[in-house]
Amino acid sequence: GQSLEQPSEVTAVEGAIVQINCTYQTSGFYGLSWYQQHDGGAPTFLSYNALDGLEETGRFSSFLSRSDSYGYLLLQELQMKDSASYFCAAVNTGGFKTIFGAGTRLFVKA
Amino acid sequence: GAVVSQHPSWVICKSGTSVKIECRSLDFQATTMFWYRQFPKQSLMLMATSNEGSKATYEQGVEKDKFLINHASLTLSTLTVTSAHPEDSSFYICSASGSSTDTDTQYFGPGTRLTVL
Numbered sequence: 001g002q003s004l005e006q007p008s009e010v011t012a013v014e015g016a017i018v019q020i021n022c023t024y025q026t027s028g029f030y031g032l033s034w035y036q037q038h039d040g041g042a043p044t045f046l047s048y049n050a051l052d053g054l055e056e057t058g059r060f061s062s063f064l065s066r067s068d069s070y071g072y073l074l075l076q077e078l079q080m081k082d083s084a085s086y087f088c089a090a091v092n093t094g095g096f097k098t099i100f101g102a103g104t105r106l107f108v109k110a
Numbered sequence: 111g112a113v114v115s116q117h118p119s120w121v122i123c124k125s126g127t128s129v130k131i132e133c134r135s136l137d138f139q140a141t142t143m144f145w146y147r148q149f150p151k152q153s154l155m156l157m158a159t160s161n162e163g164s165k166a167t168y169e170q171g172v173e174k175d176k177f178l179i180n181h182a183s184l185t186l187s188t189l190t191v192t193s194a195h196p197e198d199s200s201f202y203i204c205s206a207s208g209s210s211t212d213t214d215t216q217y218f219g220p221g222t223r224l225t226v227l
Contacts, residue, residue, distance in 0.1 A: 033215075042203050042221040043154065087153060096142065096207060098216060100154045 002026040004101035011107045020073045022088035032071045033089045083108045116219035131189045133204030139184035140206035148201040194226045
């Protein structure tokens with residue numbers, strides 16, 4: 001089967017750094033994506049890793065280790081507006097079908 | 111950037127009626143479109159993958175006769191929920207990828223909230 005595991009909730013304070021981990025078990029793995037979703041809204045794309053290593057995009061970075069079937073999303077200089085759900089998603093070969101994890105709800109406190 | 115729209119953004123219908131949701135790629139040709147369903151506080155569940163000009167591929171457990179998907183052009187895919195029932199009430203989201211974008215990046219529409227009374 002295909003599955004992705006990530007923590008259900010994370011709480012951090014404004015200005016801090018938080019890391020959201022994701023482990024995956026999929027067939028035909030191609031890459032790992034991260035999406036942010038605010039309540040009532042659609043997911044917005046944050047980052048994508050097809051190769052091992054760290055990808056940095058502003059305050060957000062994402063890491064992938066294919067040998068460990070593991071990745072993480074790193075959010076720096078947290079702001080209140082970062083409070084949202086974050087999903088890791090495995091992109092598979094064969095049509096680039098994407099399977100989403102259950103999501104991590106991030107609460108940022110003042 | 112790549113923009114995907116959905117119409118309507120929300121719809122309320124009576125049980126037993128059919129509802130059509132449109133998904134359009136506005137500035138790129140979407141060779142592949144994906145349809146997801148999301149219940150409150152849950153993850154996105156892939157319902158089906160549609161490629162332009164061919165039949166959609168449905169995920170296990172998704173009734174293809176209930177959720178009709180048509181991808182007749184490179185910019186439009188439609189999802190029709192037939193004989194909708196209250197349990198079909200959900201947030202339906204489409205995404206698209208295409209030859210003019212990074213093929214392994216999906217661009218999501220804003221979603222359609224369906225409420226069946």
